[in-house]
Amino acid sequence: MEKKNIDWSNLGFGYIQTELRYVSCYKEGAWDEGTLTGDANVVLNECAGVLQYAQTIFEGLKAYTTDDGHIVAFRPDLNGERMEASARRLEMPVFSKERFVDAVTKVVSANAAYVPPYGSGATLYIRPYMFGVNSVIGVKPAEEYQFRIFCTPVGPYFKGGARPLTICVSDFDRAAPHGTGNIKAGLNYAMSLHPIVKAHREGFDENLYLDPGTRTKVEETGGANFLFVTKDGGIVTPKSDSILPSITRRSLMHVAREYLNLKVEEREVYLEEVKDFAECGLCGTAAVISPVGKIVDHGREICLPSGMTEMGPVTRKLYDTLTGIQMGRIEAPRGWIHVIE
Numbered sequence: 371m372e373k374k375n376i377d378w379s380n381l382g383f384g385y386i387q388t389e390l391r392y393v394s395c396y397k398e399g400a401w402d403e404g405t406l407t408g409d410a411n412v413v414l415n416e417c418a419g420v421l422q423y424a425q426t427i428f429e430g431l432k433a434y435t436t437d438d439g440h441i442v443a444f445r446p447d448l449n450g451e452r453m454e455a456s457a458r459r460l461e462m463p464v465f466s467k468e469r470f471v472d473a474v475t476k477v478v479s480a481n482a483a484y485v486p487p488y489g490s491g492a493t494l495y496i497r498p499y500m501f502g503v504n505s506v507i508g509v510k511p512a513e514e515y516q517f518r519i520f521c522t523p524v525g526p527y528f529k530g531g532a533r534p535l536t537i538c539v540s541d542f543d544r545a546a547p548h549g550t551g552n553i554k555a556g557l558n559y560a561m562s563l564h565p566i567v568k569a570h571r572e573g574f575d576e577n578l579y580l581d582p583g584t585r586t587k588v589e590e591t592g593g594a595n596f597l598f599v600t601k602d603g604g605i606v607t608p609k610s611d612s613i614l615p616s617i618t619r620r621s622l623m624h625v626a627r628e629y630l631n632l633k634v635e636e637r638e639v640y641l642e643e644v645k646d647f648a649e650c651g652l653c654g655t656a657a658v659i660s661p662v663g664k665i666v667d668h669g670r671e672i673c674l675p676s677g678m679t680e681m682g683p684v685t686r687k688l689y690d691t692l693t694g695i696q697m698g699r700i701e702a703p704r705g706w707i708h709v710i711e
Protein backbone atom coordinates (compact mmCIF):
# COMPACT_ATOMS: atom_id res chain seq x y z
CA MET A 371 0.00 0.00 0.00
CA GLU A 372 1.40 3.35 -1.01
CA LYS A 373 1.28 6.11 1.63
CA LYS A 374 -0.19 9.49 0.77
CA ASN A 375 2.29 12.18 -0.05
CA ILE A 376 1.99 14.10 3.23
CA ASP A 377 4.70 15.93 5.17
CA TRP A 378 3.94 13.82 8.28
CA SER A 379 6.21 15.55 10.78
CA ASN A 380 4.87 19.00 9.93
CA LEU A 381 1.19 18.11 10.19
CA GLY A 382 -0.86 20.13 12.66
CA PHE A 383 -3.96 19.06 14.57
CA GLY A 384 -6.60 19.77 11.95
CA TYR A 385 -9.15 18.01 9.80
CA ILE A 386 -7.84 16.51 6.59
CA GLN A 387 -10.55 14.68 4.69
CA THR A 388 -9.71 11.08 3.84
CA GLU A 389 -11.45 8.85 1.29
CA LEU A 390 -13.65 6.65 3.44
CA ARG A 391 -15.67 6.81 6.65
CA TYR A 392 -18.06 4.40 8.38
CA VAL A 393 -21.76 4.91 8.90
CA SER A 394 -24.46 2.81 10.54
CA CYS A 395 -28.09 3.94 10.90
CA TYR A 396 -30.50 3.15 13.71
CA LYS A 397 -34.16 2.97 12.77
CA GLU A 398 -37.21 1.13 14.13
CA GLY A 399 -35.26 -0.15 17.09
CA ALA A 400 -32.25 -1.64 15.29
CA TRP A 401 -28.85 -0.75 13.84
CA ASP A 402 -28.29 -1.66 10.19
CA GLU A 403 -25.17 -3.60 9.24
CA GLY A 404 -23.11 -0.45 8.55
CA THR A 405 -20.99 0.46 5.56
CA LEU A 406 -18.04 2.53 4.40
CA THR A 407 -18.92 5.60 2.37
CA GLY A 408 -17.06 8.17 0.33
CA ASP A 409 -19.54 10.92 1.23
CA ALA A 410 -18.09 13.18 3.95
CA ASN A 411 -21.25 15.27 4.32
CA VAL A 412 -24.20 14.63 6.64
CA VAL A 413 -27.52 16.02 5.48
CA LEU A 414 -30.06 16.52 8.28
CA ASN A 415 -33.58 17.75 8.68
CA GLU A 416 -33.76 21.21 10.26
CA CYS A 417 -35.52 19.73 13.28
CA ALA A 418 -33.04 16.87 13.90
CA GLY A 419 -32.65 15.92 17.57
CA VAL A 420 -28.94 16.73 17.54
CA LEU A 421 -29.55 20.26 16.23
CA GLN A 422 -32.30 21.11 18.67
CA TYR A 423 -31.36 19.32 21.88
CA ALA A 424 -27.68 18.42 21.40
CA GLN A 425 -28.15 14.67 21.53
CA THR A 426 -24.61 13.79 20.47
CA ILE A 427 -21.71 11.82 21.92
CA PHE A 428 -18.22 11.06 20.63
CA GLU A 429 -14.94 9.28 21.20
CA GLY A 430 -11.33 9.94 20.22
CA LEU A 431 -8.51 7.46 19.70
CA LYS A 432 -5.44 6.95 17.55
CA ALA A 433 -4.08 4.45 15.06
CA TYR A 434 -0.38 4.47 14.26
CA THR A 435 2.47 2.36 12.91
CA THR A 436 4.54 0.38 15.41
CA ASP A 437 8.23 -0.43 15.55
CA ASP A 438 7.70 -3.63 13.51
CA GLY A 439 5.50 -2.03 10.85
CA HIS A 440 2.00 -3.01 12.02
CA ILE A 441 -0.90 -0.60 12.00
CA VAL A 442 -2.52 -0.74 15.44
CA ALA A 443 -5.02 1.06 17.67
CA PHE A 444 -4.55 1.52 21.41
CA ARG A 445 -7.25 -0.11 23.61
CA PRO A 446 -10.22 0.66 21.28
CA ASP A 447 -12.41 -1.68 23.38
CA LEU A 448 -12.28 0.85 26.21
CA ASN A 449 -13.46 3.63 23.87
CA GLY A 450 -16.30 1.33 22.79
CA GLU A 451 -17.19 0.61 26.39
CA ARG A 452 -17.15 4.31 27.29
CA MET A 453 -19.33 5.16 24.30
CA GLU A 454 -21.86 2.57 25.47
CA ALA A 455 -22.01 4.39 28.81
CA SER A 456 -22.32 7.79 27.11
CA ALA A 457 -25.21 6.50 24.96
CA ARG A 458 -27.12 5.16 27.98
CA ARG A 459 -26.82 8.46 29.84
CA LEU A 460 -28.26 10.45 26.89
CA GLU A 461 -31.02 7.89 26.13
CA MET A 462 -29.38 6.91 22.86
CA PRO A 463 -29.25 3.35 21.51
CA VAL A 464 -26.10 1.43 22.40
CA PHE A 465 -23.75 0.61 19.54
CA SER A 466 -21.99 -2.41 21.03
CA LYS A 467 -18.29 -2.20 21.87
CA GLU A 468 -17.68 -5.28 19.70
CA ARG A 469 -19.20 -3.55 16.67
CA PHE A 470 -17.37 -0.37 17.64
CA VAL A 471 -13.98 -2.12 17.48
CA ASP A 472 -14.95 -3.77 14.21
CA ALA A 473 -15.94 -0.41 12.70
CA VAL A 474 -12.71 1.25 13.89
CA THR A 475 -10.77 -1.60 12.26
CA LYS A 476 -12.65 -1.17 8.96
CA VAL A 477 -12.15 2.61 8.82
CA VAL A 478 -8.44 2.42 9.61
CA SER A 479 -7.89 -0.41 7.13
CA ALA A 480 -9.71 1.51 4.41
CA ASN A 481 -7.55 4.58 5.12
CA ALA A 482 -4.24 2.76 5.67
CA ALA A 483 -2.55 5.13 3.22
CA TYR A 484 -3.19 7.92 5.74
CA VAL A 485 -1.64 6.14 8.73
CA PRO A 486 1.65 7.96 9.36
CA PRO A 487 4.88 5.94 9.26
CA TYR A 488 6.70 4.84 12.42
CA GLY A 489 8.98 7.49 13.85
CA SER A 490 7.20 10.46 12.27
CA GLY A 491 5.46 11.33 15.56
CA ALA A 492 2.22 11.72 13.61
CA THR A 493 -0.86 9.48 14.07
CA LEU A 494 -4.22 8.80 12.48
CA TYR A 495 -6.80 10.37 14.78
CA ILE A 496 -10.08 8.42 14.82
CA ARG A 497 -13.34 10.15 15.66
CA PRO A 498 -16.39 7.94 16.35
CA TYR A 499 -19.61 9.82 17.07
CA MET A 500 -23.35 9.30 17.29
CA PHE A 501 -26.27 11.70 17.04
CA GLY A 502 -30.07 11.86 16.82
CA VAL A 503 -31.28 12.50 13.27
CA ASN A 504 -35.07 12.51 13.13
CA SER A 505 -37.20 15.57 13.87
CA VAL A 506 -37.72 16.23 17.58
CA ILE A 507 -39.59 19.33 18.71
CA GLY A 508 -41.09 18.22 22.03
CA VAL A 509 -38.21 17.45 24.40
CA LYS A 510 -37.59 13.72 24.13
CA PRO A 511 -34.96 11.34 22.77
CA ALA A 512 -34.76 10.91 18.98
CA GLU A 513 -35.91 7.60 17.49
CA GLU A 514 -33.37 7.47 14.68
CA TYR A 515 -29.59 7.82 14.97
CA GLN A 516 -26.38 7.66 12.99
CA PHE A 517 -23.17 6.17 14.32
CA ARG A 518 -20.22 7.34 12.24
CA ILE A 519 -16.43 7.19 12.31
CA PHE A 520 -14.08 9.36 10.32
CA CYS A 521 -10.34 9.65 10.65
CA THR A 522 -7.77 12.34 9.95
CA PRO A 523 -3.97 12.31 10.08
CA VAL A 524 -2.61 14.59 12.81
CA GLY A 525 0.88 15.81 13.59
CA PRO A 526 3.04 15.20 16.63
CA TYR A 527 1.51 16.94 19.63
CA PHE A 528 4.80 18.30 20.92
CA LYS A 529 6.83 19.82 18.13
CA GLY A 530 10.35 20.29 19.43
CA GLY A 531 9.73 18.81 22.89
CA ALA A 532 7.10 19.16 25.56
CA ARG A 533 6.67 22.66 26.91
CA PRO A 534 5.22 22.76 30.45
CA LEU A 535 1.80 24.42 30.54
CA THR A 536 0.47 27.27 32.64
CA ILE A 537 -3.10 26.70 33.70
CA CYS A 538 -5.61 28.78 35.58
CA VAL A 539 -8.20 27.87 38.20
CA SER A 540 -11.48 28.65 36.46
CA ASP A 541 -14.42 30.51 37.94
CA PHE A 542 -16.66 28.44 35.67
CA ASP A 543 -17.76 24.90 36.45
CA ARG A 544 -17.35 22.00 34.05
CA ALA A 545 -19.81 19.42 35.31
CA ALA A 546 -22.39 19.35 38.09
CA PRO A 547 -22.41 16.58 40.69
CA HIS A 548 -24.64 13.81 39.24
CA GLY A 549 -24.48 15.59 35.86
CA THR A 550 -22.84 14.50 32.60
CA GLY A 551 -19.16 15.09 33.43
CA ASN A 552 -18.36 11.36 33.30
CA ILE A 553 -19.55 10.83 29.71
CA LYS A 554 -18.07 12.04 26.44
CA ALA A 555 -20.88 14.27 25.21
CA GLY A 556 -20.62 17.27 22.91
CA LEU A 557 -22.57 19.31 25.44
CA ASN A 558 -19.64 19.16 27.90
CA TYR A 559 -17.50 20.84 25.28
CA ALA A 560 -20.01 23.46 24.17
CA MET A 561 -20.09 24.92 27.67
CA SER A 562 -16.29 24.84 27.96
CA LEU A 563 -15.70 27.05 24.91
CA HIS A 564 -16.31 30.38 26.62
CA PRO A 565 -14.03 29.54 29.61
CA ILE A 566 -11.21 28.31 27.33
CA VAL A 567 -11.40 31.31 25.01
CA LYS A 568 -11.23 33.55 28.08
CA ALA A 569 -8.31 31.58 29.55
CA HIS A 570 -6.37 31.80 26.27
CA ARG A 571 -7.07 35.52 26.03
CA GLU A 572 -5.58 35.91 29.52
CA GLY A 573 -2.46 33.96 28.54
CA PHE A 574 -3.23 30.53 30.03
CA ASP A 575 -3.03 27.21 28.22
CA GLU A 576 -5.88 25.42 30.01
CA ASN A 577 -8.47 25.70 32.77
CA LEU A 578 -8.40 23.73 35.99
CA TYR A 579 -12.01 23.08 36.97
CA LEU A 580 -12.90 22.61 40.63
CA ASP A 581 -15.72 20.50 42.00
CA PRO A 582 -18.81 22.74 41.75
CA GLY A 583 -20.19 21.49 45.07
CA THR A 584 -17.46 22.87 47.33
CA ARG A 585 -15.00 24.51 44.91
CA THR A 586 -12.12 23.09 46.94
CA LYS A 587 -11.21 19.95 44.99
CA VAL A 588 -9.42 19.44 41.66
CA GLU A 589 -11.56 17.86 38.93
CA GLU A 590 -9.95 18.08 35.48
CA THR A 591 -9.37 20.43 32.57
CA GLY A 592 -11.74 20.80 29.62
CA GLY A 593 -10.32 17.73 27.94
CA ALA A 594 -7.71 16.00 30.10
CA ASN A 595 -7.41 14.32 33.51
CA PHE A 596 -4.84 15.38 36.13
CA LEU A 597 -2.05 13.25 37.43
CA PHE A 598 0.20 14.44 40.26
CA VAL A 599 3.53 13.12 41.50
CA THR A 600 4.17 13.36 45.24
CA LYS A 601 7.54 14.44 46.63
CA ASP A 602 8.28 10.80 47.54
CA GLY A 603 7.59 9.65 43.97
CA GLY A 604 4.03 8.31 44.27
CA ILE A 605 1.19 8.99 41.81
CA VAL A 606 -2.06 10.69 42.83
CA THR A 607 -5.04 11.26 40.56
CA PRO A 608 -8.32 12.94 41.51
CA LYS A 609 -11.37 10.77 42.18
CA SER A 610 -14.79 12.19 41.39
CA ASP A 611 -17.99 10.98 39.73
CA SER A 612 -17.98 14.02 37.44
CA ILE A 613 -14.55 13.40 35.86
CA LEU A 614 -14.39 11.79 32.40
CA PRO A 615 -12.60 8.45 32.86
CA SER A 616 -9.57 9.00 30.62
CA ILE A 617 -8.21 5.83 29.05
CA THR A 618 -4.74 7.39 28.96
CA ARG A 619 -4.88 8.18 32.68
CA ARG A 620 -6.13 4.68 33.53
CA SER A 621 -3.33 3.19 31.39
CA LEU A 622 -0.71 5.43 33.04
CA MET A 623 -1.86 4.33 36.49
CA HIS A 624 -1.42 0.70 35.45
CA VAL A 625 2.03 1.49 34.04
CA ALA A 626 3.03 3.32 37.23
CA ARG A 627 1.97 0.39 39.39
CA GLU A 628 3.00 -2.61 37.28
CA TYR A 629 5.98 -1.37 35.26
CA LEU A 630 7.52 1.30 37.49
CA ASN A 631 6.55 -0.05 40.93
CA LEU A 632 5.19 3.29 42.06
CA LYS A 633 2.50 3.79 44.68
CA VAL A 634 -0.72 4.88 42.95
CA GLU A 635 -3.68 6.54 44.63
CA GLU A 636 -7.02 7.65 43.20
CA ARG A 637 -8.55 9.95 45.78
CA GLU A 638 -10.02 13.40 46.30
CA VAL A 639 -7.34 16.04 45.71
CA TYR A 640 -7.74 19.45 47.34
CA LEU A 641 -6.51 22.54 45.54
CA GLU A 642 -4.77 23.47 48.80
CA GLU A 643 -2.45 20.45 48.61
CA VAL A 644 -1.34 21.01 45.01
CA LYS A 645 1.53 23.24 46.23
CA ASP A 646 3.01 20.16 47.95
CA PHE A 647 3.28 18.01 44.80
CA ALA A 648 6.52 17.60 42.85
CA GLU A 649 5.08 17.23 39.34
CA CYS A 650 1.79 17.59 37.55
CA GLY A 651 0.60 16.38 34.18
CA LEU A 652 -2.52 16.34 32.00
CA CYS A 653 -3.52 13.00 30.49
CA GLY A 654 -5.36 12.42 27.25
CA THR A 655 -5.10 10.64 23.91
CA ALA A 656 -3.72 13.64 22.02
CA ALA A 657 -0.53 14.28 24.02
CA VAL A 658 -0.43 11.22 26.36
CA ILE A 659 0.93 13.53 29.12
CA SER A 660 1.38 17.29 28.95
CA PRO A 661 3.52 18.55 31.81
CA VAL A 662 2.11 21.40 33.91
CA GLY A 663 4.63 23.93 35.19
CA LYS A 664 2.41 26.46 36.89
CA ILE A 665 -1.14 26.70 38.22
CA VAL A 666 -2.52 30.19 38.83
CA ASP A 667 -5.33 30.56 41.37
CA HIS A 668 -6.62 34.13 41.16
CA GLY A 669 -3.18 35.71 41.11
CA ARG A 670 -1.60 33.19 43.49
CA GLU A 671 1.00 31.20 41.58
CA ILE A 672 1.59 27.57 42.41
CA CYS A 673 4.88 26.66 40.74
CA LEU A 674 5.61 22.96 40.40
CA PRO A 675 9.23 22.14 41.38
CA SER A 676 9.67 20.41 37.99
CA GLY A 677 9.78 23.90 36.48
CA MET A 678 8.87 25.51 33.17
CA THR A 679 11.44 24.02 30.82
CA GLU A 680 10.89 20.25 30.75
CA MET A 681 8.84 17.31 31.99
CA GLY A 682 9.56 16.22 35.56
CA PRO A 683 11.54 12.96 35.89
CA VAL A 684 8.60 10.77 36.97
CA THR A 685 6.27 12.26 34.35
CA ARG A 686 9.00 11.60 31.78
CA LYS A 687 9.36 7.97 32.88
CA LEU A 688 5.59 7.47 32.66
CA TYR A 689 5.47 9.12 29.24
CA ASP A 690 8.40 7.09 27.86
CA THR A 691 7.01 3.82 29.21
CA LEU A 692 3.47 4.26 27.90
CA THR A 693 4.58 5.55 24.50
CA GLY A 694 7.09 2.67 24.40
CA ILE A 695 4.24 0.22 25.01
CA GLN A 696 2.10 1.90 22.37
CA MET A 697 4.84 1.86 19.75
CA GLY A 698 5.84 -1.75 20.38
CA ARG A 699 9.25 -1.04 21.94
CA ILE A 700 8.10 -2.33 25.36
CA GLU A 701 5.92 -5.40 25.87
CA ALA A 702 2.28 -4.39 26.30
CA PRO A 703 -0.20 -5.83 28.79
CA ARG A 704 -2.51 -8.37 27.13
CA GLY A 705 -5.18 -6.79 24.95
CA TRP A 706 -3.80 -3.24 24.91
CA ILE A 707 -2.62 -3.21 21.31
CA HIS A 708 -5.28 -3.95 18.71
CA VAL A 709 -3.53 -5.02 15.50
CA ILE A 710 -5.35 -3.82 12.38
CA GLU A 711 -2.91 -4.97 9.74
Ligand SMILES: *Cc1c(COP(=O)(O)O)cnc(C)c1O
Pocket residue numbers: 430554590591592593594595614615616617618619653654655656
Ligand atom coordinates in the same frame (compact mmCIF):
# COMPACT_ATOMS: atom_id res chain seq x y z
C1 LIG B 1 -11.60 12.67 26.15
C2 LIG B 1 -11.41 13.35 27.44
C3 LIG B 1 -10.31 13.07 28.28
C4 LIG B 1 -9.18 12.16 27.87
O1 LIG B 1 -9.57 10.84 27.71
P1 LIG B 1 -8.66 9.80 26.90
O2 LIG B 1 -9.49 8.58 26.87
O3 LIG B 1 -7.42 9.62 27.68
O4 LIG B 1 -8.40 10.41 25.57
C5 LIG B 1 -10.25 13.71 29.51
N1 LIG B 1 -11.20 14.57 29.90
C6 LIG B 1 -12.25 14.87 29.11
C7 LIG B 1 -13.24 15.84 29.60
C8 LIG B 1 -12.39 14.27 27.87
O5 LIG B 1 -13.44 14.57 27.10
